[in-house]
């Protein structure tokens with residue numbers, strides 16, 4: 078075979094979420110899209126704000142085409158970086174400047190760029206299960222070693238005692254994600270403070286910085302007015318990976334940014350390295366037109382009410398069926414406890430009712446399934462009777 082040894086396991090373990098996504102399309106072809114309850118992928122259902130579409134039209138009319146479509150500094154347009162920094166400052170009382178921001182092709186690029194900057198072969202990156210499985214692939218890209226902290230049900234706040242035990246002198250980074258995919262949990266301020274304290278103490282002990290990478294594609298998607306602490310205010314060596322994929326429903330456009338504040342140790346060197354990483358990884362720079370859009374739309378807001386309404390309907394409906402799960406506080410995922418230990422069998426059983434969910438083992442957390450509710454409200458309404466039948470099959474509810 079032609080492909081590399083490193084690539085082979087990736088091909089044979091191709092993402093279960095993507096496989097499910099393809100299955101959804103297949104079923105829709107047979108039963109009609111309205112009769113398939115595809116809760117597999119986190120592709121936002123809310124359209125991008127009209128302001129985004131308007132900005133695209135205005136940019137094409139107002140800004141010279143050679144400028145809009147041309148190369149710029151690998152870190153992004155200076156005016157865009159400045160606008161992003163000022164927007165963050167207004168919201169979170171930070172004191173960032175444009176030079177602290179690097180525009181990226183979404184959070185995936187930001188994560189890869191920062192890991193490339195930090196990791197020598199064998200260096201460790203700690204994550205809390207359940208976690209976005211790509212973290213493992215991204216870490217492996219730079220020959221790092223992923224260290225997984227086991228899940229901490231039922232509230233899924235990170236297990237900080239275990240974190241203390243897992244930090245070694247090879248630990249370079251810890252990745253957190255709040256609001257969280259796949260549980261919908263938001264890490265409380267108390268959790269963040271305690272996490273920061275563990276990392277401060279351990280940095281002293283091991284004698285080198287531990288970078289806290291805050292992966293934030295769901296930052297604004299918080300319900301019931303919940304507060305999502307801005308991590309840079311709690312721990313100096315924090316780098317933020319932000320994305321507009323979910324907040325502005327621009328997942329296919331590939332736009333986001335990295336924040337490397339001055340408080341990060343050797344921040345100047347890290348900023349320079351991250352810009353070069355962005356280039357040599359082949360991203361070169363974040364998509365130009367989308368950067369110009371962000372300049373005009375940086376303070377546009379996600380339609381949180383839309384997802385919150387979905388969350389309410391789905392959570393209440395599933396609990397009424399006899400299922401159990403933690404009530405999602407943010408993002409657009411619900412993490413259901415499987416009524417049988419092998420959640421893959423549960424997902425198979427659900428398919429009989431045209432319900433598609435992702436097994437928790439795709440997030441290193443077997444025994445649970447993820448339901449993405451970034452779908453229409455009507456789809457959830459239509460899916461609930463199917464969930465009822467599934468619950469009845471498991472004896473959670475009497476069949477009607």
Ligand SMILES: Cc1ncc(COP(=O)(O)O)c(C=O)c1O
Pocket residue numbers: 119182183184185186209254258292294319320321322328333
């Ligand atoms: C936790 C988490 N991190 C990162 C990403 C990647 O997002 P992006 O589209 O910005 O690369 C996703 C996408 O689903 C995600 O759920």
